[in-house]
Amino acid sequence: MRPRSDADAAATDVLLSVEGVTLTFGGVTAINDVSFDIRKGEIRAIIGPNGAGKTSMLNVINGFYTPQRGRLTFKGEARTKMRPYEAARGGIARTFQNVALFKGMSALDNIMTGRSLKMRRGLFWQLLRHGPAMTEEIGHRRKVEEIIDFLEIAHIRRVQVGRLPYGLQKRVELGRALAMEPDLLLLDEPMAGMNLEEKEDMSRFIIDVNQEFGTTIALIEHDMGVVMDLSDRVVVLDYGRKIADGTPDRVKNNQAVIDAYLGVAH
Amino acid sequence: MATDACARGDTFPKLLIRNAAVRGDRPAIRHKDLGIWQTWTWREVLEEVRAFALGLDRLGLARGQTLAIIGNNRPRLYWSMAAAQALGAVPVPIYADSVAEEMAYVLEHAEVAVAVVQDQEQVDKLLSIFHRLPRLTCVIYDEPRGLREYDHSRLKAFAAVQQIGRERLAKESDAAAFWDQAVAAGSGSDLAIILYTSGTTGQPKGVMLTHENVIVSAANGNAFDQLGETEEVIAYLPLAWVGDHIFSYAQSYTAGFCVNCPESPETVVEDRREIGTTYAFAPPRIYENLLTLTMVRMEDASRLKRGMFHFFVDHARRWGEKILNREPVPWHARLLYALGDVLVYAPLKNRFGLSRIRVAYTAGEAIGPEIFRFYRSLGINLKQLYGQTEASVYITAQPDGEIHADTVGKPNLDVEVKIAETGEVLFRSPGVFAGYYKDPAKTAEVKTPDGWVRTGDAGFFDPNSGHLKIIDRAKDVGRLNDGTLFAPKYIENKLKFYPNIKEAVAFGDKRDFVCALLNIDLTAVGSWAERHNVVYGSYQELAGHPLVYDMIERHVAAVNRSLAEEGVMAGAQIRRFLILHKELDADDGELTRTMKVRRGLIAERYAPLVRALYDGAKEADIATEVTFEDGRKGTIAARVSIRDMALVPAPAPAMEKAA
Numbered sequence: 001m002r003p004r005s006d007a008d009a010a011a012t013d014v015l016l017s018v019e020g021v022t023l024t025f026g027g028v029t030a031i032n033d034v035s036f037d038i039r040k041g042e043i044r045a046i047i048g049p050n051g052a053g054k055t056s057m058l059n060v061i062n063g064f065y066t067p068q069r070g071r072l073t074f075k076g077e078a079r080t081k082m083r084p085y086e087a088a089r090g091g092i093a094r095t096f097q098n099v100a101l102f103k104g105m106s107a108l109d110n111i112m113t114g115r116s117l118k119m120r121r122g123l124f125w126q127l128l129r130h131g132p133a134m135t136e137e138i139g140h141r142r143k144v145e146e147i148i149d150f151l152e153i154a155h156i157r158r159v160q161v162g163r164l165p166y167g168l169q170k171r172v173e174l175g176r177a178l179a180m181e182p183d184l185l186l187l188d189e190p191m192a193g194m195n196l197e198e199k200e201d202m203s204r205f206i207i208d209v210n211q212e213f214g215t216t217i218a219l220i221e222h223d224m225g226v227v228m229d230l231s232d233r234v235v236v237l238d239y240g241r242k243i244a245d246g247t248p249d250r251v252k253n254n255q256a257v258i259d260a261y262l263g264v265a266h
Numbered sequence: 267m268a269t270d271a272c273a274r275g276d277t278f279p280k281l282l283i284r285n286a287a288v289r290g291d292r293p294a295i296r297h298k299d300l301g302i303w304q305t306w307t308w309r310e311v312l313e314e315v316r317a318f319a320l321g322l323d324r325l326g327l328a329r330g331q332t333l334a335i336i337g338n339n340r341p342r343l344y345w346s347m348a349a350a351q352a353l354g355a356v357p358v359p360i361y362a363d364s365v366a367e368e369m370a371y372v373l374e375h376a377e378v379a380v381a382v383v384q385d386q387e388q389v390d391k392l393l394s395i396f397h398r399l400p401r402l403t404c405v406i407y408d409e410p411r412g413l414r415e416y417d418h419s420r421l422k423a424f425a426a427v428q429q430i431g432r433e434r435l436a437k438e439s440d441a442a443a444f445w446d447q448a449v450a451a452g453s454g455s456d457l458a459i460i461l462y463t464s465g466t467t468g469q470p471k472g473v474m475l476t477h478e479n480v481i482v483s484a485a486n487g488n489a490f491d492q493l494g495e496t497e498e499v500i501a502y503l504p505l506a507w508v509g510d511h512i513f514s515y516a517q518s519y520t521a522g523f524c525v526n527c528p529e530s531p532e533t534v535v536e537d538r539r540e541i542g543t544t545y546a547f548a549p550p551r552i553y554e555n556l557l558t559l560t561m562v563r564m565e566d567a568s569r570l571k572r573g574m575f576h577f578f579v580d581h582a583r584r585w586g587e588k589i590l591n592r593e594p595v596p597w598h599a600r601l602l603y604a605l606g607d608v609l610v611y612a613p614l615k616n617r618f619g620l621s622r623i624r625v626a627y628t629a630g631e632a633i634g635p636e637i638f639r640f641y642r643s644l645g646i647n648l649k650q651l652y653g654q655t656e657a658s659v660y661i662t663a664q665p666d667g668e669i670h671a672d673t674v675g676k677p678n679l680d681v682e683v684k685i686a687e688t689g690e691v692l693f694r695s696p697g698v699f700a701g702y703y704k705d706p707a708k709t710a711e712v713k714t715p716d717g718w719v720r721t722g723d724a725g726f727f728d729p730n731s732g733h734l735k736i737i738d739r740a741k742d743v744g745r746l747n748d749g750t751l752f753a754p755k756y757i758e759n760k761l762k763f764y765p766n767i768k769e770a771v772a773f774g775d776k777r778d779f780v781c782a783l784l785n786i787d788l789t790a791v792g793s794w795a796e797r798h799n800v801v802y803g804s805y806q807e808l809a810g811h812p813l814v815y816d817m818i819e820r821h822v823a824a825v826n827r828s829l830a831e832e833g834v835m836a837g838a839q840i841r842r843f844l845i846l847h848k849e850l851d852a853d854d855g856e857l858t859r860t861m862k863v864r865r866g867l868i869a870e871r872y873a874p875l876v877r878a879l880y881d882g883a884k885e886a887d888i889a890t891e892v893t894f895e896d897g898r899k900g901t902i903a904a905r906v907s908i909r910d911m912a913l914v915p916a917p918a919p920a921m922e923k924a925a
Contacts, residue, residue, distance in 0.1 A: 155532030
């Protein structure tokens with residue numbers, strides 16, 4: 001396995017920092033004064049029991065929710081309010097807990113949609129399908145084919161996504177996120193509902209994405225074994241609060257974490 | 267033809283140079299990469315191979331050493347073979363799906379110095395056994411993915427090795443001359459390849475083949491089927507299997523045709539369709555899978571399409587083979603067949619990727635006659651072939667127009683075949699292997715002093731067609747008390763080709779006559795019962811039903827007739843049979859997990875029935891223990907009746923007409 005270089009990463013390498021973020025829905029506080037950072041090139045896991053606020057946190061990061069308090073700094077720029085498409089344009093891509101693909105389209109077309117933000121030519125040229133738009137499309141297709149090769153899904157290139165087994169749909173979704181060539185990739189439970197073999201495959205793809213493309217990854221995951229193997233650093237949420245932050249080993253032995261998972265009277 | 271090929275090039279590197287000169291701009295190999303077919307011409311392949319060979323030389327690969335090749339069918343892995351051969355080293359392809367432990371045995375036994383592998387998966391396997399292989403100095407990988415952070419002291423990228431070679435060509439004035447000399451130093455009697463056969467018992471044996479063995483066999487194969495430089499084949503079978511080595515390497519180099527490497531093992535069907543292969547080779551299960559897939563899809567098709575499919579497929583079944591064999595066929599049948607071709611056969615062949623097929627072979631094991639005829643009836647020239655690693659594949663093959671579902675054809679060009687006293691098939695040919703690597707004792711067991719090789723298979727020449735028929739492994743073949751040849755699997759297979767018969771166990775070795783225990787197929791017989799108003803409450807009741815017995819008796823009679831036509835087997839007709847009251851089951855240990863019958867155990871468990879078969883009783887009682895799905899044990903008792911069969915006189919041309 002690769003050498004871990006997380007401990008000595010300099011503070012200047014921070015890609016995204018979350019400071020004092022609080023998110024409430026009416027009277028419910030989903031996230032309560034949480035701060036942590038994600039460093040460039042690392043795999044960062046966000047874990048916690050059900051309802052801890054993990055998915056809310058991802059939604060805050062990619063601009064789907066706007067927190068009531070707190071500050072996000074992405075690539076050195078502070079932002080308080082951002083729409084998801086702005087986040088996407090800024091280099092944040094994500095996958096969803098429940099696969100969110102265009103079921104009637106082929107795997108190839110689904111991944112191609114990930115390139116839409118990168119299309120330079122307008123609708124007119126694209127409809128014409130000739131000249132500069134064609135050249136551009138060939139370039140995008142090449143990139144998408146590289147991703148298809150990378151994720152080993154060449155055999156389902158032309159298959160309608162809705163007909164694919166769940167594990168493969170997850171892979172196509174990852175492919176679409178990768179097609180955006182993101183700086184930060186958010187994965188919401190990439191292994192949910194998978195069997196052991198599929199989990200192993202997915203883990204390998206996540207590590208390979210991180211290594212080969214240098215993509216920074218933040219992931220939510222329930223399978224502790226997977227989290228401990230994959231991630232460089234782990235942040236633990238419980239009832240919307242951060243209760244631990246650090247390397248997998250350190251977090252694993254943290255009493256607050258053990259209590260949160262085993263359930264202790266609050 | 268054979269000697270001709272040698273004169274033009276007696277080693278593969280020489281053939282490569284010849285091809286680059288004669289047809290330099292023709293495609294030699296393709297690989298679908300990133301969704302696009304990439305093509306290399308013969309001239310380009312020569313350049314790639316030369317660069318890699320010069321790099322390998324710099325890494326220290328010397329004449330006589332061995333180079334392992336592990337991975338899927340990729341151009342670079344095929345180029346590694348030619349590069350190693352150019353240096354006088356011997357390539358040793360290894361099954362890519364072997365686990366590290368199995369690889370360790372072959373790598374150790376073959377004393378491998380350099381390994382060329384496909385990807386990280388294979389690199390990981392080799393690294394895990396590296397410490398046990400002191401001779402292995404370098405591992406070269408094709409795909410760099412995931413390997414960036416690995417320790418590269420003994421690991422090299424394929425491109426990096428080629429780079430060494432290219433720099434040598436650019437900087438060293440004598441590098442090109444070195445290549446020429448290295449190739450010129452090789453001769454036809456040099457070892458070309460060592461292929462490890464995945465022996466079913468004991469450790470694998472390394473079959474050594476010389477350049478001459480492989481080249482002459484391949485060239486004869488080309489001549490047999492008139493294969494030229496315009497053929498297109500798809501390479502997807504394991505590199506370590508002699509079939510792939512002959513079809514995707516040797517025949518391509520000798521005939522000059524193009525080999526296509528699929529994008530991945532999962533995309534073969536689609537890739538084959540895109541290429542439109544003209545020459546194909548596959549074990550029966552590939553054809554079976556294609557057909558099953560089609561049938562399942564047809565069930566989901568609209569009624570009109572389904573009706574059309576069945577109508578025209580039935581028509582093809584009746585006339586298609588006759589048309590393919592150029593037999594006289596009435597004009598209206600031809601016309602309807604032509605219509606069927608437009609509507610059904612051509613689209614179907616396109617689906618299979620067989621639109622342009624000229625010659626397709628099936629080999630390895632017996633193919634069901636129904637499946638075989640189905641493909642032929644569509645106008646696909648599917649033929650059977652019998653071969654072995656020790657023969658550089660070709661022993662017998664079916665010539666065009668002489669096709670039978672149950673033979674493996676006539677001896678190939680330059681091949682002599684004879685049948686030993688014991689029924690074992692022996693052959694002698696220019697393709698006969700040099701020996702087993704580091705195992706002269708085994709070599710002597712198989713190869714007679716005068717050059718004949720024992721195949722281990724029992725067979726006979728069919729008196730009508732003059733074709734060879736393989737009946738069983740020689741060690742499984744027994745004799746009746748009167749000395750008649752008894753091949754249980756051959757008889758059982760004939761019975762099992764009827765969908766109503768699921769399993770069959772034939773007895774006869776050291777007995778007076780042949781008897782059989784049969785299992786009915788519940789699905790097939792069940793639907794037959796529905797159509798014939800046969801009422802039954804359980805498997806046992808259905809199995810014992812007199813009407814079912816009558817129907818099965820007709821099948822057994824047909825098998826006896828077909829045995830009678832075959833001279834040698836005429837004495838081994840089924841005299842008595844019974845239908846078992848329960849299904850033979852792997853859970854009860856009666857079948858292996860791969861669904862092969864355990865003859866010995868069945869003979870023991872059903873001893874009262876077997877005894878009754880031979881003592882002339884009309885019925886017998888039996889109680890057997892069974893294991894239910896949930897693991898509980900129980901006993902099934904039954905009274906099973908026995909049927910006597912009339913034997914068919916041996917030469918029976920009249921009987922055939924009567925049937």
